[in-house]
Amino acid sequence: MVVARYSHGQLVIVDRLREMVRLGAGVEENGRIDKEVAARALGCLQRFGQRLRDMHAESVRVVGTNAFRVAHRKQAFLERAREALGHPIEIISGMEEARLIYAGVAHTMPSEPGRRLVADIGGGSTELIIGDGLTPLQLESLQMGCVSLSERFFRDGKISEKRIERAKMAARLELEPVQAAFRRRGWEHCAGSSGTVRAIGEAIKELEPQNLTITAPGIQRALKYIADAGHVRELRLTAITDDRRPVFPGGTVILSQIFEVLGVQEMRIADGAMREGLLYDMLGRAKNEDARDRTVRAMQKRYHVDEAQAERVCATVLDFLSQVRETWKLEAPLADFALRWAAQLHEIGLDVAHSGYHRHGAYLLENADMPGFPREEQRLLARLVGGHRRKLDLEGVEELLPPWDTRVLYPIVLLRLAVLLHRGHNSAALPPIELNATPKSLEVQFPGRWLKDHPLTSADLQQEFEYLRDVGFRLRVFSRGR
Secondary structure, eight states: OEEEEEETTEEEEEEEOOOOOOGGGGBOTTSOBOHHHHHHHHHHHHHHHHHHTTSOGGGOOOEEOHHHHHOSSOHHHHHHHHHHHSSOOEEOOHHHHHHHHHHHHHHHSOOOSSEEEEEEEOSSOEEEEEEETTEEEEEEEESOOHHHHHHHHSTTSBOOHHHHHHHHHHHHHHHHHHHHHHHHHOOSEEEEEHHHHHHHHHHHHHHSTTOOSEEHHHHHHHHHHHHHHOBGGGOOOTTSOTTTGGGHHHHHHHHHHHHHHHTOOEEEEOSOOHHHHHHHHHHTOOOOOOHHHHHHHHHHHHTTOOHHHHHHHHHHHHHHHHHHTTTTTOOSHHHHHHHHHHHHHTTGGGGTOSTTHHHHHHHHHHHSOOTTOOHHHHHHHHHHHHTSSSSOOOTTGGGSOTTHHHHTHHHHHHHHHHHHHTTTOOOOOOOOOEEEEETTEEEEEEOTTHHHHOHHHHHHHHHHHHHHHTTTOEEEEEEOOO
């Protein structure tokens, strides 16, 4: 369960609750739901119902997925579930589940040009979607999941190479009917959603810490670890929790075959999935825009940012970037995005306190829930905002992902200069300012008597010389002829 608040054009998650019931494993061959599993599910729903007790019916949507799709004679259970939860359960089709999953992924990942393949491995079904932006183009729901495949091939907990190969064949048989259509449409990016993919990604990273994404070799390494364990109780990785352990082999096998049958090379892990898709669906969101832009705008509102000042700084810093981009090798689109967002958010710390507000802003950006932002981008943004004024501390920048571990000083310098020149918070336009860069210095040229007519700016620039010199960077300022 996820509870969110709609604030300033974005969903802000305020609560999450999760219990693994494995309802799909409790659907018997005759279609009935096992009494023990039903009792476990009803207990879970009763606990969730306490959290929802004071929420209006129109603000809650409850959906049942594959277990309810395959179960028969389920009406009695649904009535008891409604009583326990306080809200009715809507059973959705596999295709609707796929649509909602894609909405959840698309709204919480950075927008990128080109098509995206999304894979979601649930307990009893696996959804595959190809979409462009916020629009799903091809959806498929397959009748296999981490619970159902694990129950079929690893029910007693024993694991062997032979069992894994039989499970692979079963997964391949489910995937092959959609192989041609998905490969024909094609995609440029791939994301995996929900708990199974996340657990596999974390397990791969635990086995091979250098892996930041899920790759075919990483999955093969995970499968070897599973086979060598011999039994699910011996799966000791931190990423494989007690409730995940019995279904981990089936989920890993399914993902391995998605990679093999569809020819996937790399998969990133998405923050959002069906639950987030449900929330956006309830809001009727259909506007095609970057989730990160929505997040930035919402944070500006939440922390009472002077938006006119932010836009002045933004325009100036992007002009500066255009002049030094080639010399400083800042051609990546993220350089523009990060500087724009940092300019728009550089004053959010003022809502905490004026003293050291750049540090407060950095803390907020490092630790806030920022839909759409990967942790690496959030960390870069925090670095820019934290370094935009006063003494510059570059300790720990090596933790940033390349190329920012070696180049983060450059955008920081540009942002510092832009903020300095707009210190007065007034609407007066700046004169044309020319920048000339080298790898270790920046030359700034002002026209005529502008610096003499602005003594406070001149004093600030003098102080800036000292701050940058302390980190091995040289700033030079000149006045051109009249």
